[in-house]
Amino acid sequence: EAGEKVVTAAMDQAWDTMMPLNTTSNYTRFICDQIYDRLTQTNADGSIEGRLAESWTVNDASDAVTFKLHEDAVWSDGEPVTAEDVVFSYQMYSDPSVEAKSRYHLEYIAGVDDSGAELSEDSIEVTADSDYEVTFKLKEAMYPDTFLQDIDTVFIIPKHVFEGKTAEEINAPDLWANPVGSGPFIYDSEINGERMEFTKNENYYLGTPNIDRLIIRVVPSANVLSGLMNGELDLIGFGSVLTDDWETAKSQDNLVTESVPTTSYTTLIFNTQKEYLTQEVRQALNMAINRDVLVNGLLMGEGTPIMTPIAPVSPYYNDKVQVQYDPEKAKEMLAEAGFPAGQTLKFFISSGSSITERCAALIVQDFANVGVNVEIEQMDFATLMSRMLDGEHDLGIIGSGGTLDPSESREMIYPESSCNFCQLQDTELSDLIDKGNAELTFEARKPYFDEYQEKVVEKAAMGYLYTKNLLTAYNKSMKNLNVADFNCLNWSSWEWDKE
Amino acid sequence: MKWKYILKRILIAIPTFFGITILAYFILNMAPGSPLDALLADPGITPAELERKRVALGLDQPVIIQYFTWLKQLLTGNLGFSYSTQRPVAAMILERLPATAILAASSIVLSLIVSIPLGIFAASRPNSGRDYFSGGLSMLMMATPNFFVGLVFIYLFAIVFNILPSGGMYSSSGAHTFGDLMKHMILPCLVLSFQQIGGWVRHMRSSMLEVMQDDYIRTAKSKGLTKWKVIMKHALKNALTPVVTVVGMSIPSIVGGAVVTEQVFGWPGIGSLMVTAINGRDYPVIMGITVMIAAAVLIANILTDVAYGILDPRISYK
Amino acid sequence: MSENTGILLETKDLSKYFTAKKGLLNRNPSVVKAVDHVSLSVRKGETLGLVGESGCGKSTLGRTILRLIPATEGQVMYNGEDILTYDKKKMWEMRRKLQIIFQDPYSSLNPRMTVYDLISAPLEVYKVGTKEERREMVEEILQEVGLDKQYLNRFPHEFSGGQRQRIGIARALILNPEFVVCDEAVSALDVSVRAQVLNLMKNMQQKKNLTYLFISHDLSVVRHISDRIAVMYLGSVVEVAEKAQLYSNPMHPYTKALLSAIPLPDVKKKRQRIILEGDVPSAYNPPSGCKFHTRCPYATDRCRQEAPVLQEVEKGHKAACHRALELA
Amino acid sequence: MASLLSVENLQVQFQTKKGINTAVDGVSFSVEKGRILGIVGESGCGKSVTSMSILQLLGSNARISGGSIKLDGKELIGLPEKEMCRIRGNDIAMIFQDPMTALNPTLTIGTQLMEPIMLHQNCGKKEAWTRAVDVLKRVGIAAPEKRMKEYPHQLSGGMRQRVMIAMAVSCEPRLLIADEPTTALDVTIQAQILELMCELREKMGTAIMLITHDMGVVAETADDVLVLYAGKAVEYGSIEDIFERPKHPYTQGLLNSIPRLDEDVELLNTIEGTVPAPDAMPAGCRFAPRCPYGKDRCMKEKPGVYHAGNSLVSCFRYEGEKE
Amino acid sequence: MKKQKNENVSYLSEVLDKLKEHKMAMAGLVVLIVEILMVVFLPMILKLDPYTSDYTAFSAAPGGAHILGTDAIGRDVFARLMYGGRTSLLVGFVSTLISCAIGVPLGLVAGYARGKAEAVIMRIADIFMSFPSIVLILVLVAVLGPSVWSVTCVIGVLGWTQFARLIYANVLSVSEKEYVESARAIGTSNFKIVTKYVLPNSFAPILIAITFQMASAILSESSLSFLGMGVQPPGASWGNMLYDAQSITVLSQKLWIWLPPGLALLITVLSINFLGDGIRDALDPKIKL
């Protein structure tokens, strides 16, 4: 098949499953995004745009959303995509006997519990108003963007394929193996752990893709640049060029490079329950960190120092919060707070990332400068989380992808959370977020989040370090890529073209 | 006679096999992380959901019970389901097996093709230039860490010379031909073979030197055979017997080397599955792979014995 | 038990069977009857020679007598007491009196021990004397076996075969044993050295009033050193007699063949040789009846079915052959 | 008439880490057609080295540093390897001491037996097979066809030595070198093998070089005897001369130190001392330190070879006519 | 008579003599000794600091204050090389010691006592040997948490099988030797037989195994570092220094970051292997003086 336009996109890790909602992996979500469709998608600037939904309306009470679907959307087996498919998908996902690890994305919809599971058979309040109209009833009035962003990874599956199947059949991978979808590409073949290949969906309602064949390959991050340089790869679908390689990438003639600011952030976790890590001590330590060196040393400048989880790209960013660095003052504060001399802090980090290791090494040095001893302990990620939840650590490093919606960071700072690594026992911070979330407009929400950011610095439950830019590169022959959106799980691959 | 012998070897291998499963299972369960911890990576997950999973996966049971549940499954030919993908472990392994098998097999073949002649070459004139050459070469090969050779090769062959792909199994364009696969396998295979070649050359050499001292070599010479005929017809077969053992015993380390090599080259085999599974605490997958590797090693051991028997007629006689 | 005149050691139906376990599948293990109901007696102060072809069980018999390997059945009477029934402690004490000299002067001495360590080891085991006394004893025996005391700190590999064998003899004799098994003690030595060692052994026997069980496959050596001689074939003793009787008038066909097969270093005497057909049968699968019948030129049906017992044919001359008298 | 094999002044040296060691020093002898030459001597005296140097099978650290080896008048020393290969197994064949290890355990008897036949007789597999079976029959192996397909470990020691002999005589060599062919065997089997060798000599007229340390074996089989001591020939003569009228003190001592079946002695005669180590050879006569007649001169000077009766002796006591 | 000169030549000193003549082995030994001296003393003498970043010099080329340059976050490569050497050599030595300490007694018991002990020990060894050690190491290190000591212990504990098997095989053959029987004949106790007769005569091959185990332990540590399970940051080992060479930029343009640890690793492993080779030759009775 000469003259075929083949595009190869690299990912640095493999997807884990083909079941759209039964994963916590963004790699899987990219795969699903080619095969299936979702109602809306979120762009890097926070704007929300329709996918399967041509448009949507929010009712006045702001507790129901009605989507109008594209009428020319068809499944790859020729059946039309209708509101019934949407209803069926949500009903199926909310069925607790169906495995769906990310079911919590349904949590705002009426008729399900906090985990997103239905209260009774098909109690989820998603209803088809007509063939192409579907209404979501929400539990309570809320800021609609929060809801829309939350369901933007819920993929719509064909009712006619799954109807009448038992939960057991649905949980088995066989049904998902040769997917019928409505997305821009059609599943063709897979080499598990190495690649998945797709052919274009001629009938895609947003326009036939320009490329004939899409290959998603798993490439270890150390090899991505090699592949791009010698033309084996066309673009980085998800993941980044190694910081060490950035200069080399930029100097390649055949590559376009872009450094995209993102919402992802890296944070130092303090165990707030340790008696020697009082708020003053934490503030002092936070102040002892030389974030500029971190950004320049680790990220070669491709990032921004931060004090809060809200990145400068976010509309909620509070530019009044200043990055603090004052080792002298930190020393004084430590002395004042009576930080026990000779106390060595246990610093947990995960293994396998040289950036994390280097970051930890630099922080250790910063703390040593103010007279605090730190001992690093490295473990794999699963162990790290489990031990931090048990509160064995003094310090830890965690990275997060972040979202444009500031409430994302709430998961790490309220007492019952399964990610409460800083062991916070009070709800002062999360209350502020809840208050903000209760408001229905951006303008009303903003002040709460501004205050939240100031409180974050004061409370110093975590020492937010930096946000790092997405360092991406693609072949010059690739056209119409919006790499900025890639970080929002959003390729818009049907628009891609290759010369 | 021979079949009985093989059957006997299989019977001996069975307790070893179960020993391995027990060892693996309990070591795994000593690990501080639990399969549920991997789910924590998604901040949205709720404690209720976690608890439901725990019960669903049987993790609320004591380890011993879990082991026997697992063992019962195993005996019915079921390796269980992956915690992370819900797919049958057997299917996942089978999917990855060919990649590792072809890589390991070609590495063994390559290592043999290189090391046997090189060993003979070295032994044919001990303490000569050729001996020092192959000795030095094999030492060097043994002294370099796999992963590092891999990185250097990628840099050299994929970037500087740009003649070989940097990783993966197939090129992007065109059909998945065998030739394409071979081209992608050259580097990983080479890297994986480094350690073996180094070791085997030395074994081959010393085994050959030893055999060349034997009386029957002198007999063969006294019959008027030329040096190379003596080596090829009389010495080689005898020299190979100890090497066969070494080759058989190298299987675990080849599999181990494959873990690293697959990581470096993005080769979709058992090794990379293993690393993913260890990181994700996907016990059924880890156990499945362990069982599979153990079975493969035990089979390889039996094959070694059989090969031994073929090479040395005295064995099968007993 | 009556004190039989001068008999120091006597084996009664002593047997040693080795079983080669064939493992899981093969239920009936194969048995080698290395020593099969052997009854022999050794008088005090004499040398009993034990000859036979390789693998016939000579060494096994020697080792079983010394309890270096456990017997399968039978008794070993030493001064009228069955030492096979001794407990560990008692046996340990008994070992002082029972010693062995091995065949291979290269593997019977621990290469990591000096001559002094080697020879004094038995003294240390039995805590004999003080350190100085031990040294004196070692030097004395060293002189007796014809080695210079300057060698005390050397290692075995620095000696020739004959010297090593002397060290072995010194080690065996330092505790003043009564009974010594010499298992092919001179077989590995060169002719010229062998004579030296044989002479030494004879001297020591006289000096220390030793009793020897002298195992060898070399009939001329056995003849030289022994008073009486026992001939073994496939685990059984087929003939026992005084030396002179045996050599001049062998009764058993095997002994006859054996004697005639020895090449003599003499060009004048050309003898009529009896050349036996075939090989020694496998010990795993010995023939029925008389074990020698497969190679015996005089074998009859009776020989094939019925195993002969060792019985006195003439005074002091026992043979295990149905036709012994007839052929004599 | 020229002898079949004549060795003159053979000298073989080994390069060792301690220096050069002359394992065989000036040995001369000859083998006539159809006769048996016995070479006797104690362990390490150079018997094997002498025999191996004839076929040039010594290791790479050995060097024939002097003398000549002529087969039918043709000099073998310095012959190219290719031509040597044509002689080995064809004109001169060899039998080794230990039949357990001298046969390749991984090849069938047939394969090993057919090898020299195919190599030297220019014949195909089939013919080689029939010939091999023939030879096996000749050396007295029952059911030779069956044995051809068996491996060495399936045969008894005596049979293995017969196979070795069969292999050696398969190309009807003119000279057979047997290096201690019976040492590893039992007396009864030894008698069989010696009988076989004498028989073959009679039938095929092969000359035999029989190497042994057993004086009895030589006495019963050889026509001529060469006595070696520490790499030197000390006495060379006919079997009667050597056994009836031994001249060299070493030969005398050797014969006297053997226990005899026909006479009783309380103590044996002995030769005092031991064979000198290769790196500590006496400067003069190598036997001098052990010799009952040893004189100062013996310690310092090397004796030549002298005629004494019909024998050649290397001892100053016979320094009459120098050879 | 045979050797009038050297009075007290022990077997060991003879072996040492032979070893001294082995040029490569001697070269290896010298390199190792120099290396050990360097990593032990140079950091003290030069007051090297392997942890502190020089903020003014990230990934700086060799020269000036840093003779071998600095790594990605400005730490002195030479200092890390020395400290890394301590770690790598330590892992090599100690883990081999552990392997020996476990394997030798077990092999001895299995070989000398035979019977049940033999069956159990050798079966367990089989189990360990049929297991790709890197997989076991990965899991075990995950269990213990990666650190120099856990890596050392795990590598050490898993290495016991080869020592056990080696000793076992040797003990079996040594036990057959007549001098063991001779010891029994003079009434020597079992304990003494094992310690004085069996062990000293079975130990020689262990020396060779020790060197090869040491080399492989050092390599294992570096592979573990590659898989992120090696020595803890900010600690240095040659393995985790090499790990930094993962990017092609470093590989092709920042040679000073990976070349020193790479060479050090190579030279060390080579030296150890050469030494092992030499010991093998020295112990081989076939290679006579």
Ligand SMILES: Nc1ncnc2c1ncn2[C@@H]1O[C@H](COP(=O)(O)OP(=O)(O)OP(=O)(O)O)[C@@H](O)[C@H]1O
């Ligand atoms: N430990 C053992 N296990 C099994 N079989 C054995 C053992 N020791 C000896 N045998 C067998 O017992 C028989 C007698 O052996 P033994 O060593 O006593 O013979 P021998 O007469 O001393 O022979 P040689 O002259 O060769 O020393 C042989 O067939 C031998 O194979």
Ligand SMILES: Nc1ncnc2c1ncn2[C@@H]1O[C@H](COP(=O)(O)OP(=O)(O)OP(=O)(O)O)[C@@H](O)[C@H]1O
């Ligand atoms: N490969 C070798 N390297 C060094 N010296 C050797 C070698 N082979 C033999 N020698 C020396 O040559 C001398 C003669 O050895 P040879 O094997 O000929 O003795 P032999 O008479 O055959 O003894 P045996 O009766 O033990 O077979 C010995 O002193 C030995 O040290």
Ligand SMILES: [Mg+2]
């Ligand atoms: Mg014996």
Ligand SMILES: [Mg+2]
């Ligand atoms: Mg010889």
